[in-house]
Amino acid sequence: MQPERPISPSSLSVKDLRWQILWDKETCTLCGKCTAVCPVNAIELGVFRKRLIEPPVGFLEPPGNITKSYYGVRQKTDPAYACVGCAMCNMVCPNNAIAPMRADEVDKLRFHLDRGGQPRRRGGRRNVPGVLLDRLKFIRISMLTDPALDAGRHEFELRTLLGRVLPPEENLQHIREHGWIPPVREIYPLVIGGMSFGALSPNMWEGLQMGVAYLNEELGMPVRMSTGEGGCPPRLLRSRFLKYVILQIASGYFGWDEILHAIPEMKEDPCAIEIKYGQGAKPGDGGLLMWYKVNRLIAAIRGVPAGVSLPSPPTHQTQYSIEESVAKMIQSMSMAWGFRVPVYPKISGTSTALAVLNNLTRNPYAAGLAIDGEDGGTGAAYNVSMNHMGHPIASNIRDAYLTLVKLGMQNQLPLFAGGGVGKTGNLAANAAALIMLGASGIQTGKYIMQAAAGCLGSESDRCNICNIGLCPKGITAQDPRLYRRLNVDDVAQRVVDVFLSFDTELKKIVAPLGRSTSLPIGMSDALGVDDYRTAERLSIKYVV
């Protein structure tokens, strides 16, 4: 039998798609909310024909049938409109009549997502479930000889230092001789990692900033947030809240014209300057803000025309090596704020991280190093970059710490670890494990998006459309019709909830280990893992 329509190579059936819409005719009210809310127009009103056979009773009349039509929801099979599994249809459905289900086999859609020769680009995450950090256990529990501390009642001081810390002898000498002592910030060890204004919607960004301000001013928790590469709203630059912000400069220099011009009017110094050289989700690739999201507001803050894609170059164009970056860029940025602001680079996890680190140890102005592992998230990247490029964070941070130990500089150059921390929901446990491997602090982005704003992404390729500005929750959308779904105050409230619960969990981890007066950086004797090779690689205990 001939098909009704010609079959092209990219003709797919619903079965071939990654997500299949299950729709229940019985409970559907035909209200149309699902088709209206679908961010990718994967479903539409369907008019279906149905033949009804009506065999009469007895033999007097011949068998007959009638054909009727009914209305319902039809899933499109064109790859351009493939369901992304966000399940907003289910969220808005009054009768729970519709929901996407993951295909039971590897989809065929993936072979057809490169129309026009454009490989798949998306936002989100690596889509690999599970993370090594979850397998690291805290094994050094204080027992009878020295009872564990009380996470609820004892005093805790779990802050970290961001900035170059001089070794004790040199520091005292500088104090005595009134020499220059590099700026050091005492901050909360969990930092909201760089998510730009542009990648995030205005409501999301404002909510994060409000939450951070509340944590600092009302709860005394010195939480800091990196701007990502997208500049900073002018009013924030000129407000006292700037001290809670880490300004990021990256290879596109977006927004830095505005920032530099605001320096004379700044009431406070920013917490720090982060020079982004790489990102865990798309290592060796520059930032990417696709044209969908570059509206007039974003364009104004970034100092670019509206409606054009903004791919940052993979490297800083004014230099050709990280050595030169270290020498010039760190110094220039330090100089811009009179050497009062810590300046540190952020790189993606890589097997060459130690070369960068060794270089930084010789630069007296380098205030730290942030390393972003392969499980980091992004607002937009090529699929191949996210899935196949990068380095896991655990061994990278461990090697970096042990290198510093060898040089005796483990307290001088703080390491910040990011990339997949809290990927499966275990934020505090993952963070504590990285700290004990040698990180001074943790950067997290995706977890905050999920917990503070309800991001729908998961490790099974769900949603992941941050790049095209259609975020159904309004987190990464730049269309007011979408981002007004996100209430600024609610985001702020959730940010506070996340940090408070993180703080309690962190205490619940360190108290049984007998730690409370300082962050257990490099306390590797507390860690164990059930895999011998991993234990050996990370120089921690093998436990079974």
Next chain:
Amino acid sequence: MCRLFAITSKEPLSPMVAVEALNVMREGHDGSGVGLFLRDLSGPFEDLKDAPILSGIFSEEGLKRLDTFMMDVGFMTKYKISIKVPKTPPPGVPRRDIYLIRAYEYPEEWEGLSREDLHFRLMTTRLQLRSMGEQKEDMIVFSFWPDVIMLKEIGDPMAVARHLQLDRKELRARVLMAQGRQNTNYAINLYACHPFFIQGFASMTNGENTAFIPIRTFLESRGFPGYIGYNSDSEVFTHILHYTTTRLGFGIEAYKHIITPLQDGDIEKHPNAEFLRRLKQTCRPLIIDGPNCVIGCLPDGSLFMVQDRKKLRPGVVGGKPGMFAFSSEICGLDAAIPLRDKSRDLQPMYLDTAVVGPDRQEVRLCSQKDPLALPR
């Protein structure tokens, strides 16, 4: 939990005073070992104040190697105490050939060395001997320093003391420190036994040091050859004391600011706020976190006691002019100095450092909230 006892007295005392004090506190230790530190010695050592004294345990073979080594360096024996022990040690005490206490005359080439160089060489000589002993397991070296004797052995403190006949005149000293050991997380190794010693500084600790690994890592990476060992997590307390004093130039009042710095809120109110903030940052890896009571002795013969940040361990200081003792428990203090004004006993709290100076006239209590003397 171990038990600690230290006493400083105008009149020389027998080491048995300290061992007896440990004995009354024996509920708190399991008799798995004892360590003794004696300073400001009397008797034959009274006139040998400058001669370095080597303390350790040697096998016959080890002793021969020691003699060869020391002669090669140019050391001449000036005086020695021979402890002849019965052939059969008491139960739990291992059989040893020689408990050595020997005072030396400096090699001629060492004359004219600066004080610092001399101290450095004394330390490296001890470390060399330790390393030699570890290779062949024939020497254990505790200290090599003028006017200092150390003894350590496995076994019940009282049984060990009787076995070694510690109640002898030659061993009388004006400063005694003793620890009754509770063997817990580390195998019995005499290098894990308190008190620990480095270049004139000694300390002993009660409790576990939960921040041991980061502290050890930091000390080991200072590039100072004496910062090794760490068979016990408590050895770092001695080395931090040494580092604070010799490398950073602080007095004992700053020790507590290094190991248990004030919380940020308290630092803000402190007269040296800016300095303490910097100090806390730069010495962050030396912050201890365990429940600990540290009793130590400085090169000038001062004794001190500090507690951890939460004051989770017992510790009391009391006495009378001319004689003061530091003890884990009051019963230990009572045993050593029964006739004293008990109302003046002190239990240093979480901010305090209690010091009895070499004059032994009073207990000086300094709080972390007091202004701090800046380093020399």
